[in-house]
Each structure stands twice: as C-alpha cells, then as structure tokens.
Amino acid sequence: MMTNHLFTHLKQKGYSQFIMILLLSSVLLVQLSACTSVKEYQKNKLNDSEMVLSNRKIEKTELSFMSYREGASGANAGKSGGGCGCN
Amino acid sequence: MKKLTLSMIALYLGVLSLFAQPVRQMDSTYKKRKLSFEEANLVTSYYKQDGNNSSITGGIGTERLTDISSQFSVKLKKIDKKWRKHTIDMELGIDHYTSASSDRIDLKANSSASYNDTRVYPSLNWSMENEKKGTTIGAGGSVSAEFDYLSIGGQFNASKKTKDKSGEWGVKVFTFLDNMKMILPVELRSGPFIPRGTKYPMTDRNTFGTSLSYTQIINAKLQLALLADIIYQQGFLGLPFHRVYFSDNSVHMENLPTTRLKIPVSLRFSYFASDQLILRGYYRYYQDDWDLSAHTISLEPVFKPTAFFSISPFYRLYVQQATRYFAPFGVHTAANQFYTSNFDLSSFTSHFFGSGLRLAPPGGILGWEKLSAMEVRYGHYTRTNNLFSDVLSVHLTIR
Numbered sequence: 001m002m003t004n005h006l007f008t009h010l011k012q013k014g015y016s017q018f019i020m021i022l023l024l025s026s027v028l029l030v031q032l033s034a035c036t037s038v039k040e041y042q043k044n045k046l047n048d049s050e051m052v053l054s055n056r057k058i059e060k061t062e063l064s065f066m067s068y069r070e071g072a073s074g075a076n077a078g079k080s081g082g083g084c085g086c087n
Numbered sequence: 088m089k090k091l092t093l094s095m096i097a098l099y100l101g102v103l104s105l106f107a108q109p110v111r112q113m114d115s116t117y118k119k120r121k122l123s124f125e126e127a128n129l130v131t132s133y134y135k136q137d138g139n140n141s142s143i144t145g146g147i148g149t150e151r152l153t154d155i156s157s158q159f160s161v162k163l164k165k166i167d168k169k170w171r172k173h174t175i176d177m178e179l180g181i182d183h184y185t186s187a188s189s190d191r192i193d194l195k196a197n198s199s200a201s202y203n204d205t206r207v208y209p210s211l212n213w214s215m216e217n218e219k220k221g222t223t224i225g226a227g228g229s230v231s232a233e234f235d236y237l238s239i240g241g242q243f244n245a246s247k248k249t250k251d252k253s254g255e256w257g258v259k260v261f262t263f264l265d266n267m268k269m270i271l272p273v274e275l276r277s278g279p280f281i282p283r284g285t286k287y288p289m290t291d292r293n294t295f296g297t298s299l300s301y302t303q304i305i306n307a308k309l310q311l312a313l314l315a316d317i318i319y320q321q322g323f324l325g326l327p328f329h330r331v332y333f334s335d336n337s338v339h340m341e342n343l344p345t346t347r348l349k350i351p352v353s354l355r356f357s358y359f360a361s362d363q364l365i366l367r368g369y370y371r372y373y374q375d376d377w378d379l380s381a382h383t384i385s386l387e388p389v390f391k392p393t394a395f396f397s398i399s400p401f402y403r404l405y406v407q408q409a410t411r412y413f414a415p416f417g418v419h420t421a422a423n424q425f426y427t428s429n430f431d432l433s434s435f436t437s438h439f440f441g442s443g444l445r446l447a448p449p450g451g452i453l454g455w456e457k458l459s460a461m462e463v464r465y466g467h468y469t470r471t472n473n474l475f476s477d478v479l480s481v482h483l484t485i486r
Contacts, residue, residue, distance in 0.1 A: 038306060049447075050389045050391070051365060053310060053356075056462075056482075058481075058482040060132075061132035061154075062439070065476065066405075066439075069468075070405060071431060071432045072351060072381035073318075074296070074318055074351040075351035075353035076353060076371065
C-alpha cells in the first residue's frame with residue numbers, strides 16, 4: 001500500500017526516468033549475483049589500492065564544492081546533506 | 088645413563104616449550120586486543136573560484152571565493168575477544184574562506200563581517216567487522232560549525248558479504264540536524280546593520296537519508312558497485328541572504344519549498360586492465376521533486392609505470408536540468424509562489440578535469456619510513472554559465 005503510494009507520488013513528480021533506471025539496476029543486480037566466484041588467492045589485483053570502489057580522501061574538497069556548486073548530490077558515498085554552502 | 092640424561096633434557100625442553108607456548112599465545116592475544124594505531128591522514132586543499140552570477144546579489148555580481156581547508160584524521164584498530172576488528176576514525180577539519188559575494192549581504196560594505204569565515208568540523212566514527220560472518224556494523228557522529236550555521240550529523244551503517252564473499256550488501260541511515268542564523272540582506276532588515284555578537288533569529292534545516300549499496304566482484308580484474316540514496320530534507324531550504332529581483336525591480340529574499348526529496352542512483356566500477364593500467368569509472372542519475380535532474384559521468388585511468396608511482400588524469404562531465412523555481416535576475420514576478428536566482432540550481436553543463444600523482448615507495452617518502460604515501464591532485468572546473476574554479480589538494484599518509 002505504502003509502496004504503491006510512493007510510486008504514484010514518484011510518477012506524479014516526473015520520476016519515470018528514475019523508475020526506469022531502478023528497474024535496469026535491479027536486472028543488473030540479478031545478473032551480477034550470477035557471476036563466478038573469485039577465490040581469495042585470486043584477489044591480488046582487486047586488492048590493489050587503486051582499485052578501491054569508494055571516494056579517496058584527496059577528493060574530499062572536490063566533492064564538497066561540487067555538492068554546493070551543483071544541484072545534485074548523493075550516491076557517491078560522500079556527504080549528501082548538512083552544511084551551509086552559503087557562498 | 089647418557090641416554091637417560093639426553094631423554095631428561097629433551098623432556099625438560101619439551102615441558103619448557105609446553106609452558107612457553109601458552110605464554111607466547113597469551114602475549115600475542117593481549118597485543119592484538121590492545122587499541123593500536125593504524126594510520127593518520129592529512130589532506131590540505133586550496134580552492135579558488137570566480138564567476139558573475141552570485142545569488143547574494145540576485146544572480147548578477149562576483150562569485151569570487153577562496154578556501155583553504157585541512158583535514159587531519161587518525162585511525163585506530165583493536166581486535167576483541169571474539170576476533171572482531173574494531174576501527175575508530177577521528178577527524179578534525181578546518182576551512183577558512185574569503186567570499187566576495189558574501190561581502191555583498193551589506194551592499195554598501197567593502198569588507199563586512201561576512202567577507203571571511205572559518206568552519207570547524209570534527210567527526211568520530213566507529214565500525215566493527217566480523218570477518219568470519221562477513222558482517223560490519225558502524226556508527227558515527229559529526230559537527231560542523233561556522234558563524235551563521237551549525238550542523239550536527241549522525242549515522243548508522245551495516246553491511247553483509249554474500250556466501251561466496253564476492254558480493255556485499257550495505258545500508259546506511261543518516262541525519263543532519265542544522266541550525267541557521269537568519270541573516271537577511273541589509274535592505275530587507277527591519278532595523279539598522281546588526282553587528283557580530285548580536286542574537287539573530289534562528290531557523291532549522293533537517294536532512295534524513297538512507298543509502299543502499301551493493302558491490303560485486305565480476306572476475307579477478309573487474310568489480311562494480313551500485314548505490315542508491317533516498318534523501319528527504321525539511322525546513323528552511325533556501326538561504327536568507329540570497330536576493331531575488333522581480334521584473335518590477337523589487338527585491339525579495341529567496342523563497343523555496345520547505346521539503347525536498349532527492350533520489351540519486353549510481354554505478355561505479357574499477358578494472359585492472361594490466362599491471363600498468365587501472366580504469367575507474369562512475370555514472371550517476373539524479374532527480375528530485377523540485378524537477379531538478381542531472382547526469383554525472385567520470386572516467387579516471389590510472390597509469391602505473393612502477394608499483395610505487397602512479398599518475399591518474401581524470402575527466403568528469405555533469406549535465407543539469409534546472410529546478411522549476413529558478414529564473415535569472417529580473418524575471419520572477421509576484422505570481423511565483425517560490426523563486427530563486429541561484430545559478431547552482433539552473434540548467435548548465437560542467438566539465439572537471441585534471442590529474443593526480445601518487446608516490447608510495449617501500450622506504451617511505453624522502454626516506455621517512457612512516458610517511459608511507461603522498462598524493463597531489465589538481466583539477467580545473469568550468470561551467471557553461473561562466474563559473475570557473477581550480478582546486479589543488481595534497482594528501483599525506485602516515486602508517
């Protein structure tokens with residue numbers, strides 16, 4: 001019931017593109033879960049420090065000014081709220 | 088007799104070793120349980136921007152700004168009795184900025200109280216990883232304080248690896264409870280200029296959010312992460328000193344809805360093409376209920392001529408569709424319920440490009456073993472509505 005209400009609200013607000021991307025992501029997720037498993041001893045390349053899947057500390061100022069100078073934020077493991085960005 | 092003596096010595100050594108073993112185990116267990124230093128990081132950045140669409144002067148006027156920021160963090164770790172790894176991350180950040188546009192809150196001032204300010208933002212995070220179960224839980228808190236703004240944040244997070252440990256689900260709930268001084272443009276105040284130290288009326292801005300993530304190892308060279316956030320904001324979502332000039336030349340304080348729902352989804356990947364090349368990529372789609380939408384795409388190849396040195400040029404493209412509440416200087420009318428002339432919420436395309444250098448020699452930087460890595464990164468940002476900025480950052484890691 002609540003999910004239906006949320007989706008109706010999202011549709012009304014023009015979230016059709018978002019719903020499409022969410023559906024595509026779900027399909028991708030199902031595909032991903034079917035991947036062959038990699039053994040621990042085969043993970044030396046994946047464990048390289050440059051292979052990290054999160055933001056690096058040196059990018060913090062860049063992410064901060066972009067979240068103020070641009071309307072979009074979030075989904076990047078960085079800060080997505082709080083703070084002024086007054087200038 | 089000789090055989091007996093040798094047997095006695097062997098037995099004695101055997102008994103000694105039996106006693107010695109538990110003592111060593113107890114000693115090593117004790118050491119593992121102690122809170123120990125893992126690493127410290129220092130990041131210092133210099134940021135400079137200029138443009139001609141300041142929202143403080145209604146979408147016209149200088150956006151010149153400089154910001155020097157430093158963040159110092161210390162990470163400590165501890166293994167508990169159940170062999171779970173606890174990590175404590177303490178960080179202190181300080182920014183000092185000068186802003187020509189903030190100076191124009193008082194249009195007559197050449198250098199008012201708002202010309203520069205300092206922001207201090209400490210944070211503390213804890214996490215506990217159970218390697219056996221493949222689970223991690225964590226919690227954290229943060230504070231950000233500047234002259235006219237106070238933000239208090241809190242978060243809880245949890246993650247669980249899949250059975251074969253090639254995938255990991257993550258969830259994070261977070262909140263920011265903000266408090267802001269209502270500093271209006273000088274001509275919209277009822278009384279004369281209010282000096283520092285005076286009590287301003289206060290207003291709230293609260294953010295509540297959930298982040299969902301899934302990371303997956305595709306093969307021995309490729310891994311992906313899917314991220315989705317749902318962020319809800321309520322309260323005073325504009326800024327009190329942002330002017331909006333209507334078509335009849337009257338001046339007003341920016342007025343935006345008191346709620347905002349933001350939904351970004353993203354995909355990130357890293358691919359180990361060869362020992363000399365790693366590719367990192369990112370795509371995000373964003374939409375909110377102010378009708379603002381955006382696509383972000385970035386690519387960063389990392390070239391590694393040696394195992395201890397890398398160079399990583401990067402490019403980021405951002406395309407934004409404006410919120411329905413935006414109009415430039417002198418366009419809004421009294422018929423508009425909500426209005427802003429903040430060009431950060433307008434339609435534009437931005438490009439961000441530059442390069443990073445990373446050094447991590449086995450003997451440490453400049454022969455100092457504890458200084459294990461150093462990174463330098465420069466980026467130039469350009470927006471189609473004539474905002475330009477440069478950012479230079481240096482990161483030192485001490486282990």
